[in-house]
Amino acid sequence: MRVRLEDVARAAGVSPKTVSRVLNDEANVTDATRERVRAAMEAMDYRPHPSARSLAGNRSFLVAMLYDNNDNPASTYLAEIQDGVLEACDAHRYSMMVRPLRMRDGDFIRRFDALISDHHPDGVVLTPPITDHAPLLKRLRERNVPYASVSPLRHGKTIGVAMDEQLAARAIVEHLLELGHRRIAHVIGIADHGASRWRLAGYREAMAAAGLSEEPALVVQGAFTFGSGVEAARQLFSLAKRPTAVFAANDDMATGVMWAAGEYGLKVPHDLSVCGFDDTPLSRQLWPALTTVQQPSREMGKIAAEQLLSVLRGNPGRLVQVPFSLQIRGSTAIAP
Template sequence: MTVKKSRRAKGEATIDEVAGLAGVSIKTVSRVLNREPNVRAATQQRVLKAVKALDYLPNLSARGLAGRRSHMVGLVYNNPSPNYLFHVLSGLLEACRESGYGLAMHLCSPDEPDLVRSATDFARQSRVDGLILIPPVGDVPALLTALEDMALPFVRLSPMDGRPGLGVAINERHAATRVVEYLLELGHRRIGFVMGDPGHGASMARYLGYCDGLERAGLALEPELVVDGRFTFESGRSAGEYFVGMSAMPTAVFASNDEMAAGVLQVAHERGVDIPQQLSIVGFDDTPVSREVWPAMTTVHQPISHMSKQATLMLLDAIKDNGTATKVPKAQLQIFDAPLVKRDTTAAPSAGKRRAAAIRRA
């Protein structure tokens, strides 16, 4: 498929031109953009390729009048990690672009007293056809009930409450347990842990996974090795100051996300602690910061962009199935793998550290 260079502004291509370039009818182009069923994969790919080549922008207003839809989806979020939000948006926008949908965003806090009103007003005023909810907003029961009462489709990223509904997630607890098992395999016995935001369901799941790993190895939980964090670099630095300042520093630290792990790492560098010979550090999420720090960080890979894209496609399917939005879609939770990525911030503890840990346990 080839297309001549054009001087026209983006969005001036017509649906007729898309149909002509793809070699299909206008109706077929419309069916692809509306994600209707029974369109062959090869045909769908030709249409999407033509849309991209021509920089075609659908007339959302006309489509909304014709189908009683706005062809807009909404993102309701509150997350302190810019890296996490960036990856969420990457996958979400890719799915919207491929499907001819627009995106509206709404920032709110799960702690604000009028959260439900704020989010539902946003949905009505923006006339979105459905919502993507990212943690911790997606774990607020009153909001979920209100959206169900509105018969507005929604999909949650990383839901933690076990409530039926559409969502995508990883097994947070299992992934955290695997981190502890890996550190134990290296010979670590004194492992510090940095909690995430207490209002975030993933924070508790990762903490429980940490506890599971210790319990399976027959090791007692040492409360002084568990430090509060907020999923921020600054809270990671605070944790690092605490651990490095201990009279018996742990031989490894597992932080609940990469940004906090990076904070611990920076403090270790400043205090002259050798990484990983004197202190191993593990993060969680595999965001760019884990690859940009030195040494490169061992972490858990959470496919955030892929998860958010899949969540958006699930939402668009639910919107299509709902028709005039008179029913709530059936429950479906898709679980993604979250492998451990071993890099350069982890190693076996030095002999001196192992002896000190053994003496402490005795």
């Protein structure tokens, strides 16, 4: 049958409570005892019963990852974060559950409450754009549920992980400037996502620093999707004075821009330089491959989860800044 903690205790010649202490890395166990118990656990391939642990110890060893399945066209991004969160949870022997919550729905908070009451997660990982939903954050604090955020809009004392997206956006626009481009367009993402704001801010910063005043016609709204990139590009290519380069706020839109360039007979990068943001797998498969900013989504999910787990263990958590890296590839070249 199943090996229980009691069996391990008998094998190691100690009380069940001592085995429990070893299992939970508690203090006040001599190294010798700890080692003996560890050996017994190993030998018997002991697996603690999560339900028993959770029932007796009043914690669930469960982390819930919340995401919005309404406003998230870039599902690759979420899948990667999910992978990272899962990796961290596994490493710490926590289990993870995913919860899609439609932020725009009226019963958003109610559904969140139900999640907590039904599953008792020890903590929660928030993904954009849920990271910035004020009523939810309030409720999390009220119910005293620890949480960590991936790319939260407001940094403050939030725990989690972030990248300096504004700096990254500025850097990629500077790359275009160095290539001699002056008429550089920007395709914005979904308006209220933090990512859209920062990337736009970075674009503006770089342009201003180069002494170029903003041309409103060169800044067009998109929605993070391939289709919205195509639309935005058509708008740009219909201008009397076309841009020579386009910085799209993510790779999907950049791909759309490249697509539309084909429609207009513009060769990339000869007639038009295009760059994106995210370094999705797609960006490397395109021809020419897309110049973009690498955002380590998987790593970011992992880090957010690790910060959360650190808090759950009673240690402090912090907002970790991850570095970005420019991926200069074939889609950008010297201005025509």
